[in-house]
Amino acid sequence: MSVTAAQGFTAAGIAAGIKQNGNPDLALVVNTGPRHAAAGVFTSNRVKAAPVLWSEQVLKGGAVTAVVLNSGGANACTGPQGFQDTHATAEKAAELLGHSAGEIAVASTGLIGTLLPMDKLLPGLDTAAAQLDTDGGEKAAIAIKTTDTVHKTAVHRGDGWTVGGMAKGAGMLAPGLATMLVVLTTDADLDSATLDRALRDATRTTFDRVDSDGCMSTNDTVLLLASGSSGTTPGYEDFAAGVRTVCDDLARMLIGDAEGASKDIRIEVIGAATEADAVEVGRSIARNNLLKCAIHGEDPNWGRVLSAIGTTGAAFDPDRLNVAINGVWVCKNGSFGEDRDLVDMRYREVGITADLSAGSESAVIWTNDLTADYVHENSAYSS
Amino acid sequence: MSVTAAQGFTAAGIAAGIKQNGNPDLALVVNTGPRHAAAGVFTSNRVKAAPVLWSEQVLKGGAVTAVVLNSGGANACTGPQGFQDTHATAEKAAELLGHSAGEIAVASTGLIGTLLPMDKLLPGLDTAAAQLDTDGGEKAAIAIKTTDTVHKTAVHRGDGWTVGGMAKGAGMLAPGLATMLVVLTTDADLDSATLDRALRDATRTTFDRVDSDGCMSTNDTVLLLASGSSGTTPGYEDFAAGVRTVCDDLARMLIGDAEGASKDIRIEVIGAATEADAVEVGRSIARNNLLKCAIHGEDPNWGRVLSAIGTTGAAFDPDRLNVAINGVWVCKNGSFGEDRDLVDMRYREVGITADLSAGSESAVIWTNDLTADYVHENSAYSS
Numbered sequence: 040m041s042v043t044a045a046q047g048f049t050a051a052g053i054a055a056g057i058k059q060n061g062n063p064d065l066a067l068v069v070n071t072g073p074r075h076a077a078a079g080v081f082t083s084n085r086v087k088a089a090p091v092l093w094s095e096q097v098l099k100g101g102a103v104t105a106v107v108l109n110s111g112g113a114n115a116c117t118g119p120q121g122f123q124d125t126h127a128t129a130e131k132a133a134e135l136l137g138h139s140a141g142e143i144a145v146a147s148t149g150l151i152g153t154l155l156p157m158d159k160l161l162p163g164l165d166t167a168a169a170q171l172d173t174d175g176g177e178k179a180a181i182a183i184k185t186t187d188t189v190h191k192t193a194v195h196r197g198d199g200w201t202v203g204g205m206a207k208g209a210g211m212l213a214p215g216l217a218t219m220l221v222v223l224t225t226d227a228d229l230d231s232a233t234l235d236r237a238l239r240d241a242t243r244t245t246f247d248r249v250d251s252d253g254c255m256s257t258n259d260t261v262l263l264l265a266s267g268s269s270g271t272t273p274g275y276e277d278f279a280a281g282v283r284t285v286c287d288d289l290a291r292m293l294i295g296d297a298e299g300a301s302k303d304i305r306i307e308v309i310g311a312a313t314e315a316d317a318v319e320v321g322r323s324i325a326r327n328n329l330l331k332c333a334i335h336g337e338d339p340n341w342g343r344v345l346s347a348i349g350t351t352g353a354a355f356d357p358d359r360l361n362v363a364i365n366g367v368w369v370c371k372n373g374s375f376g377e378d379r380d381l382v383d384m385r386y387r388e389v390g391i392t393a394d395l396s397a398g399s400e401s402a403v404i405w406t407n408d409l410t411a412d413y414v415h416e417n418s419a420y421s422s
Numbered sequence: 423m424s425v426t427a428a429q430g431f432t433a434a435g436i437a438a439g440i441k442q443n444g445n446p447d448l449a450l451v452v453n454t455g456p457r458h459a460a461a462g463v464f465t466s467n468r469v470k471a472a473p474v475l476w477s478e479q480v481l482k483g484g485a486v487t488a489v490v491l492n493s494g495g496a497n498a499c500t501g502p503q504g505f506q507d508t509h510a511t512a513e514k515a516a517e518l519l520g521h522s523a524g525e526i527a528v529a530s531t532g533l534i535g536t537l538l539p540m541d542k543l544l545p546g547l548d549t550a551a552a553q554l555d556t557d558g559g560e561k562a563a564i565a566i567k568t569t570d571t572v573h574k575t576a577v578h579r580g581d582g583w584t585v586g587g588m589a590k591g592a593g594m595l596a597p598g599l600a601t602m603l604v605v606l607t608t609d610a611d612l613d614s615a616t617l618d619r620a621l622r623d624a625t626r627t628t629f630d631r632v633d634s635d636g637c638m639s640t641n642d643t644v645l646l647l648a649s650g651s652s653g654t655t656p657g658y659e660d661f662a663a664g665v666r667t668v669c670d671d672l673a674r675m676l677i678g679d680a681e682g683a684s685k686d687i688r689i690e691v692i693g694a695a696t697e698a699d700a701v702e703v704g705r706s707i708a709r710n711n712l713l714k715c716a717i718h719g720e721d722p723n724w725g726r727v728l729s730a731i732g733t734t735g736a737a738f739d740p741d742r743l744n745v746a747i748n749g750v751w752v753c754k755n756g757s758f759g760e761d762r763d764l765v766d767m768r769y770r771e772v773g774i775t776a777d778l779s780a781g782s783e784s785a786v787i788w789t790n791d792l793t794a795d796y797v798h799e800n801s802a803y804s805s
Contacts, residue, residue: 084729084732084733085731085732085733085734085738085740086728086729086731086732086740086743086756087732087740113725115725115728116724116725116728116753116756116757116758117757117758118741118755118756118757118758121757150725151723151725151726151728151729152724152725152728152753152757152758153758252711252712253709253710253711254710254711254712254726254729254730255729255732255733256729257725257728257729257732326636327636327637328635328636328637328711328792328796328800329635329637329800332796332797332799332800332801333800333801335797335801336800336801336802338801338802340534341499341535342496342498342499342533342534342535342640343534343637345469345498345499345534345535345640346467346469346534346637346638346639346640347637348468348469349467349468349469349470349638349640350467350468350638351468355468357468357469357470358501360469370499370535372501373469373499373501374499374500374501374504374535375499375500375501375535375536409711409797410797411794411797411798413711413715413797414715414718414792414793414794414796414797415794416715417711417712417715417716417719418715418716418718418719418721419719419721
């Protein structure tokens with residue numbers, strides 16, 4: 040499944056020795072055509088990793104024949120040498136595959152601020168190229184894991200066409216944009232402009248609304264590659280819905296595997312004057328550490344939700360705010376409502392509904408609780 | 423010391439039974455004159471507690487004769503009944519002191535969303551009024567503690583005048599404004615307009631730049647009361663510097679006692695094009711959970727600093743960013759610099775310097791690390 044669920048793609052995932060523990064760390068995804076149309080969205084962090092700077096240029100051409108992805112190092116904040124290393128990676132893949140380096144995207148993930156061991160990575164590419172297979176998607180998905188406990192893949196079957204995808208990401212999940220590495224593939228026969236539109240439509244309401252810990256990565260990359268090998272050109276709405284389904288599935292998996300999390304929190308803001316207001320309020324709630332701790336403690340502390348709403352510029356009257364936690368309206372008209380003891384918080388998924396009573400727009404943001412395990416995992420990340 | 427260090431003030435702190443554990447929970451601070459000039463700054467959270475709504479109105483008159491402060495309940499998000507309770511508190515204090523309720527400020531702190539036990543609070547005011555004393559400042563400071571492990575007081579002696587103060591706050595420390603309760607007193611002979619100017623000048627660079635956990639309270643209140651009883655009218659700059667010193671001391675104590683913290687982190691942003699840029703970048707660094715976890719683990723993970731800077735709109739070139747941790751320039755020109763193993767992080771205070779290389783403005787923001795103790799303390803806060 041994964042990126043090889045669609046026809047016209049091969050993939051491989053191997054252990055090149057970039058990670059010191061010997062786990063798989065290098066993935067290669069190749070579009071065997073006949074088309075090589077592609078679209079991409081990247082982090083909006085102004086500090087961008089070398090592979091992001093490279094791949095952004097590649098995507099301007101609208102064609103990608105292969106993607107090289109490595110875990111075990113982000114190649115971010117590595118200066119001119121870091122960029123040269125990304126370039127050398129693309130050149131090596133181009134040579135192995137007989138394509139131009141200008142159509143090879145590169146993505147990296149791992150620790151910021153250290154150079155990649157190119158003496159491991161480049162020979163690893165030989166191995167990966169030799170193992171390319173139409174069944175290799177699963178191995179590729181495994182090779183891009185960092186602190187992920189599971190690899191993440193999704194597939195959507197359309198009428199004569201398929202979208203498949205893989206993702207990695209378990210921390211540093213925040214908006215604008217993806218905060219993860221994602222490769223989506225399709226055998227639909229579409230041009231890069233259509234792919235770009237469908238990808239942006241999908242990420243705007245999926246990856247862009249996942250906000251696990253408010254931190255934005257330097258390496259976020261989401262690519263959509265189309266081989267055209269099904270010979271089918273789906274209608275735009277059908278195709279966009281398929282891409283959105285795959286993105287939604289992968290985004291949900293990212294939240295479900297976020298570092299140290301014990302709760303997945305679905306924040307739905309309703310009654311907003313505008314969608315932008317709903318998103319702003321949802322993000323503010325999602326980033327409130329005190330609320331995230333309270334949810335971890337299974338404490339329906341709705342006062343934290345109101346405090347978070349109050350820091351936004353959204354249209355609302357404090358005396359008309361309503362908040363439900365797992366369906367119990369614990370806050371009505373800005374004050375206490377139904378009995379908070381009625382709220383059952385035993386399960387992993389927690390639903391918070393914030394009603395601004397200011398209009399009819401809405402948005403959903405996903406986040407996680409804040410736990411001692413998150414602290415432990417990120418206290419010792421680089422050591 | 424505390425609020426009774428200046429002449430013309432009495433105070434008391436008692437256990438009224440608002441807190442179920444029997445700890446002190448009610449403070450009264452009285453300005454015995456001859457002047458009753460006052461200024462105040464309040465939370466910029468749009469969800470404001472009843473006592474904030476009340477006291478904002480009181481301060482518009484520029485005169486405060488007494489402040490009633492309670493811990494054990496925030497009286498926030500409590501609807502019309504909550505506001506009536508604040509009003510009744512001011513009326514009761516006015517009756518006891520023979521003043522108008524329109525000159526009685528009220529401040530509350532504790533859990534959001536529950537009504538105060540007025541059957542305990544109002545009789546408590548009788549007790550507090552009977553115990554008012556020119557030495558009562560210490561007891562008042564103790565009575566406003568919530569999760570504070572120590573009470574917080576500070577004093578500055580000018581030439582013939584004094585500024586004293588007390589503060590409570592150990593969590594929910596974030597900008598815009600104070601996220602705490604603070605009462606400052608002075609025997610200087612000044613009008614409310616001068617007090618207001620000095621207070622805003624002081625809070626802008628002290629309480630406003632403390633950002634322990636990025637969460638903004640519904641109850642933040644900082645009051646400055648002047649009795650004029652010294653008969654001295656200091657020059658503005660002298661007086662403003664004195665107020666700033668007391669605010670700075672109290673702000674530093676808040677950071678030093680933040681919930682669960684094991685590190686106090688001083689973030690200095692230099693080389694900024696504007697002070698606003700420096701503050702924006704400082705706050706972004708201060709709110710990065712991944713960095714805060716890394717500092718807890720004594721890990722000089724400067725990549726987290728660059729990631730945080732990259733999310734701001736400040737003027738900078740990613741290739742000209744420099745970062746020092748405890749004096750070691752671990753990041754130079756946006757890439758790795760001096761050996762990170764040289765960074766000694768054993769002590770409680772950690773200094774991060776971020777040089778944007780874009781100008782000559784600077785700002786200092788204080789924050790704390792993120793710890794498992796913070797999570798534990800806030801997982802069980804309301805239960």
